[in-house]
Amino acid sequence: MxxxxxxxxxxxxxxxxxxKEYDITILPTGVTVLGKSFMHYADCRELSMEKFYTALxxxxxxxxxxxxxxxxxxxxxxxxEDGRDVVIITASSEVSSVYQNAVIAVKELKDxxxxxxxxxxxxxxxxxxxxxLVKMASDFRRDGMGFTQTVAHIEAAKKHLCQIFTxxxxxxxxxxxxISPAVAIVGSALAVKPIMNVDNAGRxxxxxxxxxxxxxxxxxxEKMKKSAIEPENQHIFISQADCEQDAMMLAGLIxxxxxxxxxxxxxxxxxxAAHGGCGSLALFFIGSYREGAKK
Numbered sequence: 001m002x003x004x005x006x007x008x009x010x011x012x013x014x015x016x017x018x019x020k021e022y023d024i025t026i027l028p029t030g031v032t033v034l035g036k037s038f039m040h041y042a043d044c045r046e047l048s049m050e051k052f053y054t055a056l057x058x059x060x061x062x063x064x065x066x067x068x069x070x071x072x073x074x075x076x077x078x079x080x081e082d083g084r085d086v087v088i089i090t091a092s093s094e095v096s097s098v099y100q101n102a103v104i105a106v107k108e109l110k111d112x113x114x115x116x117x118x119x120x121x122x123x124x125x126x127x128x129x130x131x132x133l134v135k136m137a138s139d140f141r142r143d144g145m146g147f148t149q150t151v152a153h154i155e156a157a158k159k160h161l162c163q164i165f166t167x168x169x170x171x172x173x174x175x176x177x178x179i180s181p182a183v184a185i186v187g188s189a190l191a192v193k194p195i196m197n198v199d200n201a202g203r204x205x206x207x208x209x210x211x212x213x214x215x216x217x218x219x220x221x222e223k224m225k226k227s228a229i230e231p232e233n234q235h236i237f238i239s240q241a242d243c244e245q246d247a248m249m250l251a252g253l254i255x256x257x258x259x260x261x262x263x264x265x266x267x268x269x270x271x272x273a274a275h276g277g278c279g280s281l282a283l284f285f286i287g288s289y290r291e292g293a294k295k
Contacts, residue, residue, distance in 0.1 A: 004085035004117070004147045006138060007075060009067045009098045011091035011271045012131040013239050016043035018266075022138035027075055029098065030065040031270035037065075040270050049267050053242040053278055062274045066098040072105035076118065080109060085117040085147050089134050089154065092124045092202030096271065119151050121158075124202035127272045128237035128264075129163040129284045135235070162287035163198040164223055166216040168243065168279025195219055199290055217246055220283045221253035227287030232259040234285055241268040241280040250283065 006024045008014075019026045019042045028039040031047065033055050038047040056062060076086045088106070093099040102120045109118055123130045133154055140150045193216035195208045210216045228234065236254070240247035247265045254260060268280055 003083075004087055004141065004150070005076075005079040006134060006141065007072070007086065007088045008130065008134045009090055009096075009102075010040045010042060010269055011096060011098065011126060012134055013127045013266045013269050013272065014042060014131040014134065015266065016041075018042075018131070018135075022135055023142075024134055024138055025075060027067045027071050029067050029096070029269075029271045031274065032063045032065070034060055047270075049242075049269070052270055052273070056273060057242070057278050062270070064271045064274050066096050066101055069101045069104040069108075072102045073108055076105065076109055077112075080113040080116045080118070083116075087119050087121065087137060087147070087151060087154075089121045089123050089130065089137060091126050091130050091271070092198065093122050094124075094202040095126050095204065117147050119147075121151065121154055122202065123161075124158050124198065124200065125161055125163060125284075126198060126202075126204070127163070127268055127282050127284075128239040128266045129161050129198065129282075131239075131266065132235075132237045132284050133158055133161060157286065159200065160229070160286050160288070160290075161284065162224070162227055162290055163282065163284050164220050165196045165198075165204070165276065165280065165282045166193050166210075166220060167196075167276045167281075168193070168213060169277045195223075197290060213246070214249075217250050217281065218253060220250055220281070221257055224254060224283060224285055224287070225257045227289060228258065228285050229288055231261075231285070233261055235262040235264065236260055237284040238263060238265045239268045239272075239280075239282040239284070240265060241273040241276060242278040243281055246279075246281050250281065254283075 010029045026042045028041045088102045090099040090102050099122045106118050192209050196206050199205050238247050251263045
């Protein structure tokens with residue numbers, strides 16, 4: 001059985017300790033704050049999350065950019081040179097150009113290493129939804145599953161990976177063009193909190209609203225209860241953008257409603273938080289269907 005390495009991008013919102021534990025490589029995406037660019041590594045070596053969240057709350061001009069084809073090619077080439085196959089799992093092609101960049105890199109690598117297996121998987125996920133798929137791939141490999149089987153299992157699992165979000169500040173969605181200025185102003189005044197998910201095409205779509213933050217958090221837990229497949233056997237992920245107490249509240253509500261194997265809380269990195277704002281909160285698990293998509 002040939003060995004293979006797993007690569008992803010930092011939109012996965014996995015930490016440096018998780019990168020080591022899962023024996024994966026997380027390639028950085030980028031963030032520009034007031035015209036100065038930083039690469040977002042899992043260990044936040046160039047820009048700490050505290051400084052990023054401070055800039056985000058201050059309303060500074062923030063832009064993000066994807067992992068380059070060259071970065072994917074250089075990292076994967078090292079594995080291929082050592083005789084290992086490569087699986088690259090990227091953020092949804094609907095939320096970032098990182099998937100397209102990985103595909104460009106792989107086309108070149110296949111010409112240079114025709115004897116090796118190289119696959120790019122469009123996760124149709126963002127944030128810790130991507131992270132959860134990467135963890136699953138790592139677990140499959142650890143348990144002795146080969147390259148082809150692992151790819152097949154991840155392709156099947158991504159269709160059932162539910163990703164439910166809420167945000168605390170509608171103005172960030174307005175800046176991103178997802179809602180109109182009028183809706184943002186009125187919604188903020190009425191304490192309206194949107195409930196969103198990532199659909200089967202990997203797009204962020206709105207599925208409803210609630211009044212108040214606590215109700216929004218409770219709604220995330222309730223939606224999981226309705227859709228989760230054998231939650232007692234699942235390790236689920238929660239991601240938060242500078243709202244750790246809310247993430248802990250969500251974890252507590254989930255444990256009250258159902259048994260789960262484990263819950264991990266991760267920070268939402270710049271690539272996602274720049275668009276949802278501080279207070280973004282997301283839940284990831286395997287369910288029977290993604291809301292807003294065909295069952």
